[in-house]
Amino acid sequence: MSVSQSNRVHVPIILILLASGTPVSAQGDSEDRIGLPRDPQTPVIELFTSSGRADSRRPDRMLVVTADGTVAVAAGNGVARQSSARLSRDELLDLLSDLISTHRILQCRSDQLLQEAERAGRAAGLDWKFPKATTTIIRIRLSGGVHEVRCTAAELLAERFPDAESVQNFNGALLRLQNLIAVTQIGGAAEAQRLCDIANSELRVTGDRRNGVTARDIQSVRENRQGLRLVQFHLSQDDNGDSPNALISVVESQDSPAQVTITPLPRRER
Incomplete structure (x- = not known):
C-alpha cells in the first residue's frame, strides 16, 4: 500500500443500527466472484458516522475506497489533515474478502442487528438501546448492487453480547476498516x-x-x-x-x- 498524507483521523468505535440499502448477493473472495465495478472511480467501500445528538447533521464520510484501490480518510476528532493511500488490486480484493467472507457484511441487515441485540439484551437483562451513541454506516458497492447496513453503539453491543452473531460480524467489519484508516494515517x-x-x-x-x-x-x-x-x-x-x-x-x-x-x-x- 502506497500512502500520501494530508491528515489523520480517529474514527469513533461506538455505534447501533438502522436501515439497509439495496441488497447485494453474497459473493466469494476471488476477483471474478467479487465483481468490482468497471468505473475505477466508483466508491466500493464507504464508512460513515452520525452523532446521536438531536442537532446532528447528515452522516460524515470517514473512509472511502474506490474500485482502483484509492483510499481517502477524512479529517476529524482533533486531527488536522486528511490521509490517502493506494491499495494494490490484490490488497483491495483481500480487504473485500475479509468484509464479505470473514465478517459476512453482505448478510448483515440493520433490522436484523437491532432484533438480535434486543433478544440478547432481554435474555441477559441488559440494555441494548443507546439513542445518543454514534451510528456507523458501512456501504459496499459491487457490480451486483449496493448494500448498506447501520449500527449504533456497535462496539458496545459486541462487547455486551458476544453471542450475537450479526453484531459480532458488523463490529468485525468495522474494526477491519478502522485498521485500514489507522495504517493509512500513520503512513503505510x-x-x-x-x-x-x-x-x-x-x-x-x-x-x-x-x-x-x-x-x-x-x-x-x-x-x-x-x-x-x-x-x-x-x-x-x-x-x-x-x-x-x-x-x-x-x-x-x-x-x-x-x-x-x-x-x-x-x-x-x-
Whole structure:
C-alpha cells in the first residue's frame, strides 16, 4: 500500500443500527466472484458516522475506497489533515474478502442487528438501546448492487453480547476498516512495521510469549498540533488464556524517543 498524507483521523468505535440499502448477493473472495465495478472511480467501500445528538447533521464520510484501490480518510476528532493511500488490486480484493467472507457484511441487515441485540439484551437483562451513541454506516458497492447496513453503539453491543452473531460480524467489519484508516494515517505498511517493531521489542522485555503485534493489530492513531503521536494496538489473549488481552500504546514525538505502555484488559470468558 502506497500512502500520501494530508491528515489523520480517529474514527469513533461506538455505534447501533438502522436501515439497509439495496441488497447485494453474497459473493466469494476471488476477483471474478467479487465483481468490482468497471468505473475505477466508483466508491466500493464507504464508512460513515452520525452523532446521536438531536442537532446532528447528515452522516460524515470517514473512509472511502474506490474500485482502483484509492483510499481517502477524512479529517476529524482533533486531527488536522486528511490521509490517502493506494491499495494494490490484490490488497483491495483481500480487504473485500475479509468484509464479505470473514465478517459476512453482505448478510448483515440493520433490522436484523437491532432484533438480535434486543433478544440478547432481554435474555441477559441488559440494555441494548443507546439513542445518543454514534451510528456507523458501512456501504459496499459491487457490480451486483449496493448494500448498506447501520449500527449504533456497535462496539458496545459486541462487547455486551458476544453471542450475537450479526453484531459480532458488523463490529468485525468495522474494526477491519478502522485498521485500514489507522495504517493509512500513520503512513503505510513500512511505518506500521516500524511501530510494530517498537511494540514487540517492549513485549519481549516483559517476557510475553505471544508472537507479538502486526499492522493488523493497530486500532487507532491520534496526533496533536505539537507533533505528539499516539498509536494503539490491541493484542489478543493467547489460546489458553494465560496472557490476557492487552492495549499497547506507543507515544512518540520528534523530540523524544518512543514510550511504550502495555495495559492488560479484562480476560475473555472461555
